[in-house]
Amino acid sequence: MxxxxxxxxxxxxxxxxxxxxxxxxxxxxxxxxxxxxxxxxxxxxxxxxxxxxxxxxxxxxxxxxxxxxxxxxxxxxxxxxMGALPLSSAQLKPLSTWQLLGLSVGNLILTPLIGGALWYGMREDRPVAAGQIARLTVPVIAGLTLMWIVLLLAQL
Ligand SMILES: [Zn+2]
Structure with a gap:
């Protein structure tokens, strides 16, 4: 070119x-x-x-x-x-209560990286589910970050 x-x-x-x-x-x-x-x-x-x-x-x-x-x-x-297909019902399908519960437990007990990875994987094809994941994961990340800051400050 x-x-x-x-x-x-x-x-x-x-x-x-x-x-x-x-x-x-x-x-x-x-x-x-x-x-x-x-x-x-x-x-x-x-x-x-x-x-x-x-x-x-x-x-x-x-x-x-x-x-x-x-x-x-x-x-x-x-x-x-622009010729894009409208979002299909499968793409618009939200996560089930059990999936959301599992994600919450995983985020809290293991690591919120789980939510981050799932959001990253779903953000294009499952925008509704990805939105649910973000709403569950971002507060956990914010809470953990705050906790670490408090712990670090307490050690100074
Ligand atoms: Zn530009």
């Missing part, structure tokens, strides 16, 4: 407002790569959805510090328009 400065701008990065050659390519300005739930948002900042003028204005607003926050209806529209 040869680098050319004249490549057409087909999208702007919704993190930094920088020009990109397509909504889903990595941003050369800030290295942001839209994945998972960021992809519909990235699509909304491309020429598939905006006119060139609107897109350049959106890029300017983002560079000015305005963070994009499209409504869930707009994200759903983007998801459909």
């Amino acid at each position: 040869t680098a050319s400065p004249q490549r057409p701008v087909r999208a702007v990065c919704h993190r930094c407002g920088g020009p990109k050659q397509g909504p889903f390519v990595p941003c050369k300005t800030c290295s942001f790569v839209p994945l998972g739930e960021e992809r519909p948002i990235a699509w909304l900042f491309g020429l598939d959805y905006l006119t060139e003028e609107e897109m350049l204005q959106a890029g300017e607003r983002i560079r000015g510090g305005e963070g994009p926050d499209p409504s869930s209806a707009l994200r759903e529209l983007a998801r459909e328009e």
Whole structure:
């Protein structure tokens, strides 16, 4: 591939407002790569959805510090328009009470890394379950971190 400065701008990065050659390519300005739930948002900042003028204005607003926050209806529209499958019922399925209980016990007795690993593995395909895992795991990590800080301070 040869680098050319004249490549057409087909999208702007919704993190930094920088020009990109397509909504889903990595941003050369800030290295942001839209994945998972960021992809519909990235699509909304491309020429598939905006006119060139609107897109350049959106890029300017983002560079000015305005963070994009499209409504869930707009994200759903983007998801459909960009050809992604709507989330299936299997993907939307939450964890069962027993799975949640097991995770809580594992997080508390063993290590909250369990919750972290599960969240990492599920964040793309099972967003609902991953959200449940995050809500259970983050307080445990915060609590343990606080405990360690208190213990360390007590030893000084
Ligand atoms: Zn960027």
